[in-house]
Amino acid sequence: MKRISVAPMMDWTDRHCRFFHRLLSPNAVLYTEMVTANAILHGDKDRHLRFDPSEHPVVLQLGGSEPNDLATVAKIGAGFGYDAINLNCGCPSERVQKGAFGACLMAEPDLVADCVKAMKDAVDIPITVKCRIGIDDYDAKTMLFSFIEKVSAAGCDTFVVHARKAWLKGLSPKENREVPPLDYDLAHEAKKQFGLSIILNGGIATVDDTVAHLANFDGVMLGRAAYQNPGILQDLETTLSGTPPRGLPEIVDAMIAYAADQKARYGAPLNAITRHMVGLPNGRRGARRWRQLLTVDSLRAEKPQDVLIPALKAISEPPELVA
Numbered sequence: 268m269k270r271i272s273v274a275p276m277m278d279w280t281d282r283h284c285r286f287f288h289r290l291l292s293p294n295a296v297l298y299t300e301m302v303t304a305n306a307i308l309h310g311d312k313d314r315h316l317r318f319d320p321s322e323h324p325v326v327l328q329l330g331g332s333e334p335n336d337l338a339t340v341a342k343i344g345a346g347f348g349y350d351a352i353n354l355n356c357g358c359p360s361e362r363v364q365k366g367a368f369g370a371c372l373m374a375e376p377d378l379v380a381d382c383v384k385a386m387k388d389a390v391d392i393p394i395t396v397k398c399r400i401g402i403d404d405y406d407a408k409t410m411l412f413s414f415i416e417k418v419s420a421a422g423c424d425t426f427v428v429h430a431r432k433a434w435l436k437g438l439s440p441k442e443n444r445e446v447p448p449l450d451y452d453l454a455h456e457a458k459k460q461f462g463l464s465i466i467l468n469g470g471i472a473t474v475d476d477t478v479a480h481l482a483n484f485d486g487v488m489l490g491r492a493a494y495q496n497p498g499i500l501q502d503l504e505t506t507l508s509g510t511p512p513r514g515l516p517e518i519v520d521a522m523i524a525y526a527a528d529q530k531a532r533y534g535a536p537l538n539a540i541t542r543h544m545v546g547l548p549n550g551r552r553g554a555r556r557w558r559q560l561l562t563v564d565s566l567r568a569e570k571p572q573d574v575l576i577p578a579l580k581a582i583s584e585p586p587e588l589v590a
Contacts, residue, residue: 270481271503272296272427274468274490275328275353275397283535284543285322286525288493290518291547292500294508296486297325301355303368304331304340316347319525324350328397330358332368332378334385341386341394351393352386354379356414359402359433359443370433373402376414380421387422397427397468400453403435408453415461425464427488430454444469444491455483474502495546515548519579526571538565541574553581 273280273288275298280288285297302315318325327349331337341352356379358369372379379396386394396418401407415426431447438446449470458465466486471477477487493500501512522544529535541561548554560578568574 270486271477271500271507272326272466272486272488273298273493273500274488275299275301275326275355276490276494277301277358279494279543281539281543282318282322283525283529283540284494285325286319287518287522287540287543288497288500289319289321290513290521291497292504293510294504295500296350297322298353299325299327301328301330301358304329304333304336307340307343308336312343312347316344316349318347318349320348323348326351326353326395328353328355330355330368332372332375332382334378334381337382338385338389341390345390345392349392351395352390353395353397353427354382354386356396356398357429357433358440359399359435359438360440370399370402371435373398373410373414373433374405376417379414380417383418383423384421393425394423395425395427396423397429399429399431399433400450401432403432407432407450408456411453411457412460415457415463419461419463425466425485426457427466427468428454428457430467430469451480451483458484472496472499474499474506477503478506494543496549497544497547498549515582516579518547519575523571523575526575530571537568537571537574538562540571541565548582551582556581 273295277300280298280300288297307315327344329337329340329352344352355369356372383394398414401410430449430451433443434447454465454467464485466488467480467484468488468490471480471487471489472492480487504510505512526537526540529540545558545561548557557578560574565574
């Protein structure tokens with residue numbers, strides 16, 4: 268089941284989301300949101316990096332392009348207990364481009380190789396890279412193969428490949444997740460060519476598709492599908508490892524305890540936690556009421572049980588599909 272992972276997604280896969288996803292999937296690999304090296308070097312390290320022990324295995328994704336800074340931050344991340352460090356070479360946003368990292372680094376494989384080597388020399392945990400198949404008008408196969416060849420020579424043996432190009436001008440980050448065509452065959456060709464660990468990402472939304480891709484790749488990374496329909500994590504856990512899913516009452520009880528603890532220790536607002544749970548009962552009777560309670564009522568609730576217990580009662584048990 269460690270062949271399944273949940274993608275790093277800005278504003279989504281924060282520590283509260285990861286705690287919730289771990290309840291659904293005991294074995295999937297979880298990723299942080301991308302954190303820039305500068306944010307860790309010059310900001311509140313604990314706020315950026317703390318996580319609940321239950322999140323293991325959990326990977327810290329970094330954004331940056333300065334080898335020495337990345338090496339320093341990798342040491343800090345290892346010290347916090349992360350299981351691996353992943354370098355972002357796939358984000359196409361203008362803000363990330365201005366910082367000279369993300370997808371634009373695909374055009375600078377020698378620099379990425381230097382970054383990987385610096386981090387590998389600094390820590391004992393795995394260093395991996397997440398990338399696209401190419402950018403802009405570059406030939407995708409030529410760019411991807413050159414990138415993997417040079418970066419793997421620096422010691423990276425695991426690549427998470429989002430099987431779309433990134434267009435750095437003219438498309439928004441949202442459009443870059445949807446408009447460029449998927450090319451799973453090219454990612455598979457890279458797997459056969461280099462014999463490295465290749466984890467496939469991009470446009471994978473069902474259990475059947477995930478299982479089919481696992482025949483060709485070392486792992487599958489789910490993004491929006493896992494966030495918007497988190498029940499797929501339970502379905503995959505059951506399909507791939509035979510683990511029976513936790514019932515909704517058990518999940519709710521755990522989230523009530525977690526939310527109360529986070530508020531007491533860090534002042535975390537309830538809606539910052541419940542927003543990640545909104546899609547769990549999709550397709551079940553009472554899901555609309557569940558969503559209202561977790562998004563609207565959570566803004567003014569005093570205690571997590573004031574929202575989550577009524578939300579639980581709104582959902583039919585056992586689940587019934589809505590026509």
